[in-house]
Amino acid sequence: TVNGQALWHDLVTTAAFGGTEKGGVCRLALTDEDQQVRAWFEQTCTALGCTVSYDSMGNQFARRPGTRSDLPPIMMGSHLDTQVTGGRFDGILGVLGGVAVLRTLHDKGISTNHPLEVVNWTNEEGARFTPPMLASGVFGGAFTEEFAGSRADAAGITLRHELERGGFVGAEKCGQHPAAAYFELHIEQGPVLEAEERTIGVVTGVQGMRWYEVSVRGRSAHAGTTPMPMRKDALLAAARMIEQVNAVAQAHAPDGLSTIGIITALPASSNVVPREVRFTVDLRNPSEPVLQAMEEDFLQRMQDCAQANDVQVTVTPTWNSPAVHFDPRCIASVEESTKELGYTMRDIVSGAGHDAVYVSRVVPTAMVFVPCLHGISHNEAESATPEDVTAGSNVLLHAVLKADQV
Amino acid sequence: TVNGQALWHDLVTTAAFGGTEKGGVCRLALTDEDQQVRAWFEQTCTALGCTVSYDSMGNQFARRPGTRSDLPPIMMGSHLDTQVTGGRFDGILGVLGGVAVLRTLHDKGISTNHPLEVVNWTNEEGARFTPPMLASGVFGGAFTEEFAGSRADAAGITLRHELERGGFVGAEKCGQHPAAAYFELHIEQGPVLEAEERTIGVVTGVQGMRWYEVSVRGRSAHAGTTPMPMRKDALLAAARMIEQVNAVAQAHAPDGLSTIGIITALPASSNVVPREVRFTVDLRNPSEPVLQAMEEDFLQRMQDCAQANDVQVTVTPTWNSPAVHFDPRCIASVEESTKELGYTMRDIVSGAGHDAVYVSRVVPTAMVFVPCLHGISHNEAESATPEDVTAGSNVLLHAVLKADQV
Numbered sequence: 001t002v003n004g005q006a007l008w009h010d011l012v013t014t015a016a017f018g019g020t021e022k023g024g025v026c027r028l029a030l031t032d033e034d035q036q037v038r039a040w041f042e043q044t045c046t047a048l049g050c051t052v053s054y055d056s057m058g059n060q061f062a063r064r065p066g067t068r069s070d071l072p073p074i075m076m077g078s079h080l081d082t083q084v085t086g087g088r089f090d091g092i093l094g095v096l097g098g099v100a101v102l103r104t105l106h107d108k109g110i111s112t113n114h115p116l117e118v119v120n121w122t123n124e125e126g127a128r129f130t131p132p133m134l135a136s137g138v139f140g141g142a143f144t145e146e147f148a149g150s151r152a153d154a155a156g157i158t159l160r161h162e163l164e165r166g167g168f169v170g171a172e173k174c175g176q177h178p179a180a181a182y183f184e185l186h187i188e189q190g191p192v193l194e195a196e197e198r199t200i201g202v203v204t205g206v207q208g209m210r211w212y213e214v215s216v217r218g219r220s221a222h223a224g225t226t227p228m229p230m231r232k233d234a235l236l237a238a239a240r241m242i243e244q245v246n247a248v249a250q251a252h253a254p255d256g257l258s259t260i261g262i263i264t265a266l267p268a269s270s271n272v273v274p275r276e277v278r279f280t281v282d283l284r285n286p287s288e289p290v291l292q293a294m295e296e297d298f299l300q301r302m303q304d305c306a307q308a309n310d311v312q313v314t315v316t317p318t319w320n321s322p323a324v325h326f327d328p329r330c331i332a333s334v335e336e337s338t339k340e341l342g343y344t345m346r347d348i349v350s351g352a353g354h355d356a357v358y359v360s361r362v363v364p365t366a367m368v369f370v371p372c373l374h375g376i377s378h379n380e381a382e383s384a385t386p387e388d389v390t391a392g393s394n395v396l397l398h399a400v401l402k403a404d405q406v
Numbered sequence: 407t408v409n410g411q412a413l414w415h416d417l418v419t420t421a422a423f424g425g426t427e428k429g430g431v432c433r434l435a436l437t438d439e440d441q442q443v444r445a446w447f448e449q450t451c452t453a454l455g456c457t458v459s460y461d462s463m464g465n466q467f468a469r470r471p472g473t474r475s476d477l478p479p480i481m482m483g484s485h486l487d488t489q490v491t492g493g494r495f496d497g498i499l500g501v502l503g504g505v506a507v508l509r510t511l512h513d514k515g516i517s518t519n520h521p522l523e524v525v526n527w528t529n530e531e532g533a534r535f536t537p538p539m540l541a542s543g544v545f546g547g548a549f550t551e552e553f554a555g556s557r558a559d560a561a562g563i564t565l566r567h568e569l570e571r572g573g574f575v576g577a578e579k580c581g582q583h584p585a586a587a588y589f590e591l592h593i594e595q596g597p598v599l600e601a602e603e604r605t606i607g608v609v610t611g612v613q614g615m616r617w618y619e620v621s622v623r624g625r626s627a628h629a630g631t632t633p634m635p636m637r638k639d640a641l642l643a644a645a646r647m648i649e650q651v652n653a654v655a656q657a658h659a660p661d662g663l664s665t666i667g668i669i670t671a672l673p674a675s676s677n678v679v680p681r682e683v684r685f686t687v688d689l690r691n692p693s694e695p696v697l698q699a700m701e702e703d704f705l706q707r708m709q710d711c712a713q714a715n716d717v718q719v720t721v722t723p724t725w726n727s728p729a730v731h732f733d734p735r736c737i738a739s740v741e742e743s744t745k746e747l748g749y750t751m752r753d754i755v756s757g758a759g760h761d762a763v764y765v766s767r768v769v770p771t772a773m774v775f776v777p778c779l780h781g782i783s784h785n786e787a788e789s790a791t792p793e794d795v796t797a798g799s800n801v802l803l804h805a806v807l808k809a810d811q812v
């Protein structure tokens with residue numbers, strides 16, 4: 001088993017890089033804070049006998065040699081970037097759980113056949129550069145390196161620029177990295193394990209998710225002189241569309257989810273009726289056919305709403321991550337490890353996207369979930385117990401050792 | 407009568423300072439573009455025999471001497487700042503119409519008893535620094551100079567800083583400027599004159615207007631893992647409030663107006679349910695008691711909507727400009743001048759706020775309206791005909807000469 005105290009200490013340490021007053025973390029991808037945590041990760045893993053390198057997307061690999069140099073590595077990992085008002089566990093636990101595994105092997109002098117690697121994937125959150133899972137997406141062949149590098153943040157700064165600024169561009173081309181298996185430990189970010197009082201979620205797959213950018217165009221007009229019936233108010237129309245986006249999820253309850261996270265009205269002056277409103281839409285469902293039906297429903301509702309409100313609407317798809325089913329042998333390793341360790345468990349489908357989604361396209365993959373407080377995530381109040389994160393890391397350790405035997 | 411061609415030429419010239427591709431103007435208060443148009447105004451008026459000075463709020467006064475040095479000036483004017491996507495007439499016509507009056511007197515060698523002044527009021531639009539009519543508000547005693555100077559734009563830059571940067575802080579304290587009368591020429595910014603095919607609006611007053619800032623607080627949550635029934639979505643609640651704000655105007659039709667011009671959702675990430683949404687509200691009515699009833703209706707609806715959606719709401723009043731009735735003698739001067747010139751006309755209440763609103767608190771005031779295309783304003787497509795703007799300036803000339811006789 002892993003050293004739970006050392007793991008918790010690492011979680012507290014990393015929470016300081018970009019730590020917020022409310023106890024959360026604001027560590028957007030490739031910012032100065034992210035540079036700091038990357039340096040800490042390199043130092044920590046080097047002290048555990050690893051060599052640390054980058055690929056061309058800034059993905060950070062800490063490698064512990066195996067006894068058989070002909071075998072590809074078994075990878076663990078997740079991401080160290082966070083949301084603007086993010087928590088201390090989302091992503092971070094998957095990297096630090098991997099470090100905890102390395103530490104156990106190091107402390108006990110255990111060697112493995114395969115080399116072991118802990119990976120910190122660049123820009124998983126999608127909060128600074130959209131879409132999410134951008135660098136693991138390049139690794140898994142979902143995006144080209146050119147596309148990913150050209151993504152710009154709200155200030156217009158590109159991911160490529162920020163990779164170079166940090167000195168994170170490695171010689172190895174992203175994706176040219178053979179691996180025997182990939183295991184990602186993560187907090188559930190949802191309420192199921194806590195509600196059922198189970199310690200471990202054996203993740204069988206990840207639901208499908210689609211993103212869109214909606215643009216609603218009306219006509220700007222003076223707030224004091226334009227009679228209500230003469231207006232083409234893009235924001236009033238958008239408000240009605242928001243209600244309809246919500247209705248899409250309700251029409252596909254209980255699994256259908258819809259979210260609008262960003263909205264902007266132009267020209268953004270208190271005494272001007274908005275001429276244009278832009279908002280994002282996030283639709284999710286574990287079933288691809290149902291997700292497809294949700295999309296069609298959504299598009300129809302937007303058109304109907306635009307027509308009823310005498311405005312123009314354009315819906316642009318910006319991301320499509322289909323539902324994923326993980327590797328049966330990797331899932332079995334997680335399940336058997338959990339049984340051996342005597343933890344309560346259940347199978348679970350992930351509601352959130354993870355680097356494992358894209359890595360699973362090229363490497364046999366599975367995930368381990370542990371409960372988090374009230375299922376709250378993407379929120380500074382995100383919380384998990386020392387017992388649960390230790391249990392998850394123990395499962396990770398055993399699953400990796402099992403894969404090493406195969 | 408004024409030289410209509412020279413007036414039109416001035417309108418075309420000033421439209422170039424901050425001119426946009428779509429034929430509108432983006433000349434926010436005290437930006438570089440505003441500095442340029444101020445320099446042009448000073449040069450133009452100096453060439454017409456005026457001296458140009460600033461008061462402590464950067465209000466720009468071009469003064470043509472009268473024959474009797476004991477008399478206070480008769481003022482004309484409006485503003486040269488615009489909305490972000492503003493037009494070429496809103497405000498500008500009132501200043502350039504004043505310049506046209508000066509030009510006629512200059513060209514014909516006519517002298518007046520009173521000195522005449524054309525004033526360019528600072529930051530009328532409220533688009534860069536809220537609230538609108540900020541410097542004429544200090545002139546009229548509605549705001550203190552400290553309050554006005556401390557107003558900051560979206561980037562946090564204060565009005566005081568920008569006044570100093572431009573060298574616009576004059577020795578005369580704002581408000582210590584006696585005047586015999588004030589006449590402001592403006593496009594109607596609404597559809598009435600055009601629809602009734604009348605050339606001149608004799609403005610008897612301005613409707614009441616109130617501004618609020620609404621903050622809606624829910625709980626941020628993960629878009630992929632948080633079941634719909636467990637969400638406290640601040641944006642969904644805000645969308646329903648937008649519908650209710652619209653209903654406030656509908657409940658007080660046809661005169662009641664309500665507008666939401668600015669909206670922001672936080673933390674503004676595509677995969678995070680918004681924890682907070684802020685939006686502005688602009689309520690207007692020509693009758694103060696009805697406006698008061700609209701406010702009470704609005705506050706109640708916000709509370710009800712917050713409760714129904716399990717979110718918190720705070721409504722903060724940010725501006726209150728009560729309904730105004732202009733000076734009967736000044737109104738009569740405008741009406742008689744219009745009759746003499748043989749233009750069609752009607753009495754009208756302004757839907758938009760104007761510098762005249764606050765100036766009227768300390769100086770006998772009236773306004774002259776001319777039609778604008780389809781009533782469109784606060785829009786780059788804003789338009790008016792050479793004939794109408796010339797007619798308005800002629801009325802301005804006659805009204806000023808009438809006031810000079812009294």
Ligand SMILES: NC(=O)NCCC(=O)O
Nearest residue numbers: 125132352353354630677
């Ligand atoms: N784990 C996680 O929060 N990833 C972000 C991608 C998503 O929106 O699901």
Ligand SMILES: NC(=O)NCCC(=O)O
Nearest residue numbers: 224271531538758759760
């Ligand atoms: N004239 C004008 O558009 N003024 C801005 C103040 C208002 O919102 O009415």
